[in-house]
Amino acid sequence: MYSHYLIKINILSPFLALYLQIVTRSKYQQMNLRRLLYVFAIGLTPVLGNAQDHKSVPENWFNLDYEKDGVLGISTEKTYESLLKGKKSIPVIVAVLDGGVDVNHEDLKNVVWINVKDSLSNGIDNDKNGFINDRYGWNFIGNAKGENVQFDNLELTRLLRKDAPKYSGVTAATVLTDQEKRAYNAYLKMVATYNEKLDDAKYGAMNYVALKENIDNLVKGINKDKSQITIADLDSLNPAGNRQKIAIRIAKEEIEKAGGFAKFYQDLKEGADYFGNQIAYHLNKDYDPRSIVGDNYEDATEYHYGNPDVTGSDALHGTHVAGIIAADRTNTIGIKGVADNVKILSVRLVPDGDERDKDVANGIRYAVDNGAKVINMSFGKSYTYNKQTVDQAVQYAMSKDVLLVHAAGNDSENNDRSPNYPNKFFTDSVGAISGVADAWITVGATGPRKDEELLASFSNYGKTSVDVFAPGLYINSTTPHSEYKEEQGTSMAAPVVAGLAAMLRSYYPALTALETKEIIMNSVTKLEDTVRIKLEDGSFKTVKLSDISLSGGIVNAYSAVEKANEYITKKKK
Structure with a gap:
């Protein structure tokens, strides 16, 4: 959701x-x-x-540098101006699994993925992949008549x-x-x-x-x-x-x-x-919109259903996420995304309500089959219906060298104790953990300064379940109809990391998904400053980021690129 x-x-x-x-x-x-x-x-x-009250911050703060600009961004601009200046890159496909993306947005239209093998409206599956007219991606919560699910249950x-x-x-x-x-x-x-x-x-x-x-x-x-x-x-x-x-x-x-x-x-x-x-x-038990889709919902192996409408009925969230990753950095309008050589592949599967595991699994598979090297998932829920199906799709993605980035959630909860789905932990039929997805990053949200907003008050956390933190407060990005809006959430933090992963894989294509994750994890900015978290009993505790995440810090593009250079140098030896 x-x-x-x-x-x-x-x-x-x-x-x-x-x-x-x-x-x-x-x-x-x-x-x-x-x-x-x-x-x-x-x-x-x-x-x-x-x-948290809004405090004045530069609208591009998540890309700025603490030493130079006084905000805890990830130093994107500094990285492009120095370490990556003059370097060549290759385009990387980043899949945005979300509620829809406005592919005609003025700041996104030049960075959207286009399936050149298929038309947008001729009604023929030109590339014979089973998805008719999937020009910009696919919508798993609609039907062949063009009808879409807007609302769903938890x-x-x-x-x-x-x-x-x-x-x-x-x-x-x-x-x-x-x-x-x-x-x-x-x-x-x-x-x-x-x-x-x-x-x-x-x-x-x-x-x-x-x-x-x-x-x-x-x-x-x-x-x-x-x-x-x-x-x-x-x-x-x-x-x-x-x-x-x-x-x-x-x-x-x-x-x-x-x-x-x-x-x-x-x-x-x-x-x-x-x-x-x-x-x-x-919360309406009498409301069930799945008949709109017309699939056999209990058949988790069913793959070819839906329609090509990747925008859907409410594309605000997905469009905002896409802009953070890849809003055009070469024009003079709007905002600047993190990555500068990316194609956004839109996969619509999140309604206003909880996403369904079958759709999540198929969305992952569709993204992988169409060349995505990074998948952003800014959604989640507290219960799961068919986790094994999602786990199998995640394993498929990793077998194809794809990195998955997921938002930690906004419930101020410890994900170690209150699981958030999907997640990186594979489970068996009785719910016991049977493995871990290595090429997976779960992201919590931080603010612009070393104050009470250092950890966003809403952000979930977890010593073993949350990997890194990234800017998630006061993030200005693209919204439908070529507009822009400030939003906040771990939904905004995850695409910052997805953008960074895409940057690394674009400029250093020899890096694997797992190596990309290792670089991101090992190059975070670690702070001695403490933050306050809410415990299960409603009380609060003062901790460090290292107490509530695996990496113990905030992602940093400059340090990540330096680390990537070290990896490549070692690989060549």
Whole structure:
């Protein structure tokens, strides 16, 4: 689910908790302030997971250098200006497995992968690969009629829908074997998690909608475009009652934090929409859109289904990711991606909801079969349905010398204890770890400076499960319709690493996927500064990056290229 890897809106101020206490007239009113703050600061969804205030940073900060520019970027510009200046490179295909990419974006159109063997619209499989008109890539969540899946359930919802008939008749008197008891207890735990998520979604939807309605009523009399509304305009209003008074207080504070009323209002609308979608789609057991695709969902070996629409219904996330990797560095518009000689292959398989394992596996295989040397995966989920199918696809990718880069997740959790799927650990039929994907990098998110934002507050971590960190806060990149937007999340950190991997494989084509990973891991910037992580019991602990990742640092392009030169020199001897 890519919304778990993209912090879409900033958390509203603590005034919101006070507002919610006043407007709520239901069982949720019994929640105390601590619970309210937990729900909106941490527990509801990563959509609200970033309590960090924006600080002024250069829009290209993730490519800048700490010594020269004062921000903890990966020194991309310094690398091109010195170590790589005048060097030759070869094009490298990077697959973006995501929710869709706008291949016509002004800053991406020159770097998109094009299947020259196939047409875009003639309805014929010219290259006979089983995918008709896959000119720019493939969409595994659509059908041959051009219809696409936009929303889907969480995997948790799908698992409960599948298992409910099996356990509906179980009572305290039911005799179960030890194995059946374990399975039943796991089911009950999922039920409890689901109910908590549903309660939170209902609570969030109810109160965000209420706040939005009060704001809408208040600004009707201002008679201005939302982009023109100021704090003075809000001060001139005559609120009717405490709800509207506090709504104004929230709006005034958020105008300053968000950068204007229009941005605040958009954040508010996205929050209301998110919680609404949780109820209508993500957590709705009666909603199942898979019939749109028309495949045999239980047949994990089925490969040829979908359509060539790589943009889909909402390509914001995938387009943003693609720009970080490879936005055109040769033009004078927009932004600069990390890699300068890359072709972006778009594979659409992530809906608004949790991606399905069958689609992930097929997306990996499709990317490999079409020449990708780096695969970026800025998505993930807390439950898995058919991990073995994904594991087999990952093994296939590694057999073809492909490096896979995955976002760690935005739940402020320890991935060592709370697995995030897909991941680099292969498991057998009973869930025991049976191996590790060596050519795999899991990426956490860091901020621009050595302060409280050094570790992004939302970033997952893990001494054994997270490999490196990379910039993931305040990242300006491409969005559909040739626009640009600042986003944050481990979704943004992963493509920074994918771009770096592509840079290395482009300028040093003799490097294998595993060697590329080793170079990235062994060239990180290690800091003595400490960061704060949230533990399972809700408390906090101060640690170093070396305590919460394998490499112990932030990726650095300059050091990586220096290390690559050493590798190549040794290879030649």
